Amino acid sequence: MFAQIVLNEFSRNTEKVFTYKIPENMKNLEIGMRVSVPINKSIVEGYIIKITNYSEIPDNKLKYIINVLDDYSIFDEKMLKLAFWMKDYYNCFLSESLQCIIPTGIKKGEKKVKKVKLKKEFLSKIKEDFPSRQLEILNFLSNKDSIYLSDLIRNLNVSYSSVYSLYKKGFIDIFYEEVDRFNVGEYARTKKLAPTKEQEYVISKVKDSIERGLFDKYLLFGVTGSGKTEVYLQLIEKCIDMGKDAIVLVPEISLTPQTIERFISRFGNLVAVLHSGLSRGERFDEWRRIKKGEVKVAVGVRNAIFAPFSNIGLIIIDEEHENTYKQSDFRPKYNVKEVAEKRCEIEKAVLLLGSATPQIESFYRALKNEYKLLRLKDRIGIELPRVEVVNMSKELAEGNNSIFSRRLYKEIKLNLIKGEQTILFLNRRGYSSFVSCRDCGYVPKCPNCDISLTYHAFEGKLKCHYCGYNTDMVSICPKCKSKRIRYLGIGTERIEKDIKKLFPKSKVLRMDVDTTKTKGSHEKIFYEFKKGNADILIGTQMISKGFDIPNVTLVGVILADVTLNIPDFRSGERTFQLLTQVAGRAGRGTKPGRVIIQTYEDDNYSILAAKNQDYEKFYKEEIHYREIFKYPPFTHLMNIVIYGDIKNDVIDNAARLYNIIYKTINKSNKKGYNKILGPSSAPIERIKNNYRWQIIVKSSDRGILLDVANVLNTLKIQKNIKISFDLDPISII
CATH class of the missing domain: 3.30.70.600 (Ribosomal protein S10)
Structure with a gap:
């Protein structure tokens, strides 16, 4: 028997498939197993992609597999087919595409802990003449099924030697048990809601494809607050009833707290969670739960598309327009929507993309009937928020030097009086975009990058957001020795300081990269705000979606031009999407919402379309420019x-x-x-x-x-x- 193996090495020299002999004691090998093999004078890790009875290479020139690293296969033939497709479509090595499928944390393996239990047949033989510490242990275990060894030692304050002596005498068992490192917590269970007519139509169309086992692709174009999540939940329930599995992808970790809550409150322990906020070991534990068939739904970010389900019925990509669905940092530089489409084709499953602001290419494909277009035009229970655009050039000309327009200031004050919550959005972190000397114009720059340093007031540091370089804030210009240092541009940290100065009694939270570095910080900030423990939440694009908080009635966009002036052909689209999404955070309860967008370009088509929340008008204008300048979807x-x-x-x-x-x-x-x-x-x-x-x-x-x-x-x-x-x-x- 022979195994064809791809080495876990990313280079041209190791890209080819190697053949190894299978030893007699390894007859139960399967495709997808991880093994160690010799090559040259080294021992490396590899993955079995084929097992054959014949090899064209002479037997005496082949080496044996040294070791099997796991007792299970990591991928099956369908996932291997997906890896081969990624190799060709993204022009990468097979080992690189396979690496996407290999679970993070696999080298940590499953976590096992020692447990102790009393052998019941010795229960009647416990005697008073036992050493006192041993007798205490036996009596403690007599009414317990089993207990962690660490808990036993801590609770009774006994030594390991006392426990081990009982083990040697045969009175107790000490054994290992696999435990999960991740616990999603408990949520009150919810029941499905009665769908609206629009929702019912969407559900029935997608259900039909799932029931018939068709490879169908849908784009669900639904305004913010139209109930897309409830549609997802009811379609997943249909999958589970049919014995099929579902994957739900969300664009980034900040979306997961409320998303996790919604799915677990509906489906309980049938849900696994996969995102980068978990440790490597926790992610591996969740992967193992999926692999062992203990769950039916995986909720996660981009790499959750490779969840090891064997019977997928539905893949949902929520907020499908988001840039985070594209892997741009390392090879293969895949787009999760393309990978999901191919996986659905292989699995004969349904792909459902959802967004209030679909990516231009997606809507174009829907109009060309490459996707089946479904619409949710109406918000459930309440109208879309009222949107107002304020020209900050006019504010400045009329003597308002504040970063807040008079209109936004008045509305924030009103919200505080009424006890309602406010979200303030600015897609730029830090205190100031850069600092400058008033006398000579000197601007501190990063020594490693051609970029000015951003001032972070809380730490008193100047930082580079590209390489991580940081240095202390300058109080004297190093060029001309002037003390006249000024702060130019604004970031979320500056917004926070000014809000606290203007409204000293308000309770303020900030959510950006600087405040969410520690594990669980997204969840902590989100739930603090949801519980009403803060009046105002300030943040970057992390807060532009996924926040469904009924008491948020006001959204203020501090500077809409930040994304508009980026030198990229998608800047108009990105601006429209961000403004529409963040505006959708207002008025999601019973109270009407208001949105104030501050800008210096109030006549820009992206901002005007966002004001009117008119995606199709924006699309017509944007697609016209794309066609003229030959940008996607035309090239x-x-x-x-x-x-x-x-x-x-x-x-x-x-x-x-x-x-x-x-x-x-x-x-x-x-x-x-x-x-x-x-x-x-x-x-x-x-x-x-x-x-x-x-x-x-x-x-x-x-x-x-x-x-x-x-x-x-x-x-x-x-x-x-x-x-x-x-x-x-x-x-x-």
Whole structure:
């Protein structure tokens, strides 16, 4: 017997499949098992992808598998098929796509603890002439089934030797038991609600596809507060009734507290949770629960798409427009929507994408009937909030130098009087965007990146949000020795300080990267606000979705222009989505909601459409621009970044690479629109002491971009230069 194995090594040299002999004592091997094998003079980890009775390689040239690392397979043939598809579609190594499937924390394994129990057959033999400590232990265990050894020692204040002596005499058993490291907590159980007519129609359409075992793709376009979550819950219940499994994806960890509560309160211990806020061991425990068939629903962020269910009926991607569904940091740079679509195709399952502000490409596909479009047009029980746009240029001209417009100030004050809650949104953390000397114009910059340092007042530090560099705040200009230092730009920390100054009796919470570094911090802040222990919540995009708090009646957007002026073709779309989503946090109970958007560009089409909460009007304008400038969905993009520590080397290699790409495209027989932009310096030219130049390739044929990717993967370049590329990037910054 022979096993074909992919090594857990990411390089061209180890990308091929290796064949090993299976020892006689390993006849129960399966596809997906993790093994250790010899290669050259090393022992490495690998994954079995095929077991055969025949090998074309002579037997005397093959080595044996050394060890089996687990007593279960990590992936089955369907997941292996998905990994092969990812390898081809994202142009990565098979070992890299398999690594997405391998559970985080597997090397920690399951957690086992020692337990103790009395052997019942010796219950009648407990005598008073036992040593006093041993007698105390036996009497304590006589009315218990079992107990953790650590609890026994702590409760009775006895030594391990006293317990162990009873074990040696045969009176007690000491054994290991597997325990879960993660506990989601208890929630009051809820029952399904009576659906509205709109909800009932949506549920019936998707249910029909689930019952018939069809591979169908739906886009659920529902305004904020229209009851999308209840639709999800009732469809999952249908899956469970049919003996099928469901995966629910949410875009980021800050969404999970309320999401987890909703799903566990409906389905109890049939729900597993997978997100980066858990430790590696906790994530592995949840993965094992899914693998063993103990749960029917997985709720999590991006990598939960690889949950090891064997009978999937439904995959839901909530807030499908979010950028976090794209893996951009390392290979494979996959889009979870594409992976979910392929997994549903393999599993014959239903894919349901949901959003109040669908991604432009998704809505385009729905209008082209590639997705089946379902709509929820009405909020349940209450109207959409009233939205007002305030021009901050006029405020300034009329003498208001505050970061709060007079209108927003008045509404915050009114809310405090009425005992209602307020959310203030600004998608920029810190106190000031940068600091500057009034006399000479000096601005402190990061020594590693071409970016000004952001001032964080609470810590008294200047920080780089790209490489993590930080230094003490300057009080004297190092260039001209002036003490006239000014703070320019605003962040969430500045908002918090000013609110406390204007409304000293108000209770304020802040949710951003700086306040949510510790484990469980998202949940703590969320529940503090939900319980009414704070009047005002200030935050970044973390608070723009998933917060369903009835007493929030006012939302203030401090500066809508932050995302609007980013040099990216998606900036208008991102602005509209953020404004619409954060506006949807207001008025979700019985009280009407108000939203005030502060901006310097009140005539911009994104802001006007957000004011009117008119997605389709925004879509018509945006899709027009996309078609003119040949951006997705009319073309595919490839973002190529050339970087290194010597600027001239980076520029030279960027020019060389342009010529190679140009020749590759011209050699292709595929026709259509093709355009190469660059090479040019990236918007932030230097990050972490690496100079960055950029080439963007547009093509109406994704196959041409794959041809370019193949060339890049085999290209030999000088040692101090690196190249990274992203197919269909979510951003080109």
